[in-house]
Every structure is written in C-alpha cells, then in structure tokens.
Amino acid sequence: MLSVKSFTFSPVQENTYVLYNEQGQCCIIDPGCYFPEEREELKTGIDKTGLSPVMLLNTHCHLDHVFGNKFVHDTWGLSLHLHENEKQLLDHAPQYGEMWQLPFDNYEGPLVYLKEGNIPGHSPGSIAFYHEAGGFIIGGDALFNMSIGRTDLPGGDFDTLVNSIQTQFFTLPDDTKVYSGHGPVTTVGFEKMNNPFVKLY
Numbered sequence: 001m002l003s004v005k006s007f008t009f010s011p012v013q014e015n016t017y018v019l020y021n022e023q024g025q026c027c028i029i030d031p032g033c034y035f036p037e038e039r040e041e042l043k044t045g046i047d048k049t050g051l052s053p054v055m056l057l058n059t060h061c062h063l064d065h066v067f068g069n070k071f072v073h074d075t076w077g078l079s080l081h082l083h084e085n086e087k088q089l090l091d092h093a094p095q096y097g098e099m100w101q102l103p104f105d106n107y108e109g110p111l112v113y114l115k116e117g118n119i120p121g122h123s124p125g126s127i128a129f130y131h132e133a134g135g136f137i138i139g140g141d142a143l144f145n146m147s148i149g150r151t152d153l154p155g156g157d158f159d160t161l162v163n164s165i166q167t168q169f170f171t172l173p174d175d176t177k178v179y180s181g182h183g184p185v186t187t188v189g190f191e192k193m194n195n196p197f198v199k200l201y
C-alpha cells in the first residue's frame, strides 16, 4: 500500500507529491519547489520521516512541475522518469521560465521514458499514476476540483483532455481520490456530479 504526502510550492502553487510504501521508500512526483526554502522544506519533510527517495517522476513537463527536478537529482541521485512526448516541453522549460520571470536551472541528467500510463491531453505526453489498491490517482493537470487543466499551452488539446477525463478518470470507482497538480484533493464521484467542464455523457 502506498501513502501520499503533499507539498504546495512556487508562485504557481503547484502540488508536489511524495508517494511512500511501508518499507520507507518513496517516489517524488513533480517537484515544483522553486525557492531555496521550498527545496529545504521538501528535503526536511522527507528526511524527518526517514523516507528514502528511489524514483523521480513527472506527470508532465510544464514549467511549474519541473522546477525542482535538478534539486532532486543533485540531492538523491535520481534519474527523471517521464513520457517521451514530454521531452520537448522539458527542453524548453527554461525558456518559459525566462518568459514568466521564473528562471531556473533545468534537469540535465538521464531520462527514463515510461511506456505505460494515460495521456490526458493537457500536454503531449502528460500521464497519470493510478494506484488501485490505495484508491487514488495522481492526475497531474488533467482534472482539478471543479475545473480541468488548461489546453491553450503548447501541445494541449481540449477534446482529448475532456475525452480522457470521461474515459480514464470517470471510469474509476467514485471514491477514488484525485490528487491534482493544483488545488485540493477531490474524488472521481464528486467531479462526476459537480465538475462544470466535463459532462458525464
């Protein structure tokens, strides 16, 4: 069984997730820590619980989800796992950083491509991590509490996104918790009933 610990980082208020098992191993998903004190908060949060990070993952590579990749790599020696279709976004992230006046040092270590997972349509290779036994999904920026991800950014596609929410999120059990890239945790059942952007049928 996996448990989830979350942090909210950067001026963009991005959610960073740490998934850990009973053996004390953890995955760091979308480390959005931007400021030195946020990086320290992530490190302390992991250290004080005695967890040892074994994997670094990105649901997708928009700027706000990759700020801390290099820090995680430098601190724990982890290689980045992502979908191949996100490589281009990752490569361009520093340029977007300049544009948004959030310059940062990009991750330049090895890339490990994930072959499986859903492609929600928020960006070309954005994926979600579903843990059936734990009853939760780390959904990236596809589905939010009462909202959905932007599709006006490079590589986004509205119809693909809505279709993936209907076919890949709304087919999960209603009590499945959805940990989104931004905002509070929600559930599949709540969003089915209340999300104004996605009709059930």
Ligand SMILES: [Zn+2]
Binding pocket: 060, 062, 122, 141, 149, 181
């Ligand atoms: Zn995004």
Ligand SMILES: [Zn+2]
Binding pocket: 014, 062, 064, 065, 141, 181, 182
């Ligand atoms: Zn985001």
